[in-house]
Amino acid sequence: MTKKTGLELANKSSYHAGIPTLRPFIKDKMAEYGLSHIAHLATNESQYPPSPKVLQAMQEAMLTVNLYPDPSATLLRRKLAHIYKLKENMLIIGNGADELLYMIGKAFIENGDNAITSTPCYPTDIIAIESMGGIVRAIPYRSDFCYDLEAILNTIDEKTKIILLCTPANPSSVAIEKKELDAFMQKVPANILIVMDEAYKEFVTDKNAADPIIYLTEERNIIFLRTFSKYYGLAGLRIGYVLAPEHIINILQRAMPSFSVNSIAQAGALAALDDNLYYDDILQKIIAERNFLTNGLLDAGMKPVKNSQANFLFVNTCHVPSSIFAETLFAAGISILEKKFGEYKEYVRIAVGTREQNESIITIAKDLCRKYKK
Numbered sequence: 001m002t003k004k005t006g007l008e009l010a011n012k013s014s015y016h017a018g019i020p021t022l023r024p025f026i027k028d029k030m031a032e033y034g035l036s037h038i039a040h041l042a043t044n045e046s047q048y049p050p051s052p053k054v055l056q057a058m059q060e061a062m063l064t065v066n067l068y069p070d071p072s073a074t075l076l077r078r079k080l081a082h083i084y085k086l087k088e089n090m091l092i093i094g095n096g097a098d099e100l101l102y103m104i105g106k107a108f109i110e111n112g113d114n115a116i117t118s119t120p121c122y123p124t125d126i127i128a129i130e131s132m133g134g135i136v137r138a139i140p141y142r143s144d145f146c147y148d149l150e151a152i153l154n155t156i157d158e159k160t161k162i163i164l165l166c167t168p169a170n171p172s173s174v175a176i177e178k179k180e181l182d183a184f185m186q187k188v189p190a191n192i193l194i195v196m197d198e199a200y201k202e203f204v205t206d207k208n209a210a211d212p213i214i215y216l217t218e219e220r221n222i223i224f225l226r227t228f229s230k231y232y233g234l235a236g237l238r239i240g241y242v243l244a245p246e247h248i249i250n251i252l253q254r255a256m257p258s259f260s261v262n263s264i265a266q267a268g269a270l271a272a273l274d275d276n277l278y279y280d281d282i283l284q285k286i287i288a289e290r291n292f293l294t295n296g297l298l299d300a301g302m303k304p305v306k307n308s309q310a311n312f313l314f315v316n317t318c319h320v321p322s323s324i325f326a327e328t329l330f331a332a333g334i335s336i337l338e339k340k341f342g343e344y345k346e347y348v349r350i351a352v353g354t355r356e357q358n359e360s361i362i363t364i365a366k367d368l369c370r371k372y373k374k
């Protein structure tokens with residue numbers, strides 16, 4: 001028997017999408033810079049600890065990790081169904097919204113189908129489609145950083161299976177306006193599956209922003225994606241959920257792995273839903289800090305996209321090369337994201353930090369802007 005090389009095996013695989021190398025380990029880069037601590041502002045995580053109620057629930061759940069978790073996450077589905085006034089079979093819990101995106105691709109995309117979205121976007125939006133042999137039709141943002149919903153409608157053809165809308169969008173931070181979404185939903189053909197990625201939903205404060213959940217009806221082909229990673233600050237637990245009409249859930253359910261959500265995550269998420277006071281208080285801090293960081297960066301001479309509705313800012317670094325800004329921040333113990341946004345070369349994405357972190361960012365932005373101003 002002749003041995004197959006890795007390349008031969010890979011060429012036979014339909015799985016051509018995805019990130020080809022392991023991602024660098026942040027602690028290795030910290031060691032290079034002689035850092036013992038870093039502020040993680042590159043992946044839109046919460047900067048605040050979980051609520052004491054969540055910690056206690058997780059500790060209790062640890063005592064039964066000899067047993068498999070409930071594969072249907074029944075208690076969590078029940079609780080969410082109660083909160084949203086939905087039937088229990090209109091929900092699926094997954095190992096983060098990320099896993100659920102892959103499952104959407106797996107359940108609905110066949111070779112040659114296409115999905116339309118706006119770019120730059122969350123990378124899994126693309127991988128989930130391409131890994132199933134689908135094609136992504138990427139529509140650029142409008143000049144005001146909003147989704148070009150007209151252009152998305154004009155791109156639909158007979159092979160379009162999915163339209164993926166992220167609101168507020170990553171990385172732009174902009175939310176779709178209500179009147180624009182209403183007009184879009186009236187025109188979009190009923191056979192297309194609309195996937196609304198609402199990972200940052202809880203941070204929306206703009207009264208004109210759409211509240212897409214009103215479109216969750218039995219008749220529509222629609223999926224809402226939510227996560228416990230951002231507002232509830234449970235990114236390390238890996239837990240998110242889908243809200244959708246029953247006929248969509250029935251198909252999606254077939255693609256789900258058996259035990260993807262562990263029992264500690266289920267217990268933690270359930271307890272988080274019972275501690276609104278704790279999370280509302282953090283939300284107020286994040287909103288105040290979002291304004292503080294936006295104004296500070298504007299004052300420094302950079303241009304954050306206006307009216308962020310998320311827990312992060314998308315920032316044009318203007319005179320300062322984005323790589324210099326990111327490296328200088330890293331050396332000062334703050335990690336942000338840059339070089340990942342296609343045509344937006346001189347942009348970085350920064351999660352809203354604590355007051356102390358934000359003050360450091362603004363001070364460094366001011367120093368660099370002074371240095372690089374022509």
Ligand SMILES: Cc1ncc(COP(=O)(O)O)c(C=O)c1O
Nearest residue numbers: 096097098122170199227229240
């Ligand atoms: C737009 C968007 N969707 C989905 C996710 C995935 O979230 P989760 O942590 O639940 O996998 C992210 C994470 O950053 C995101 O930005």
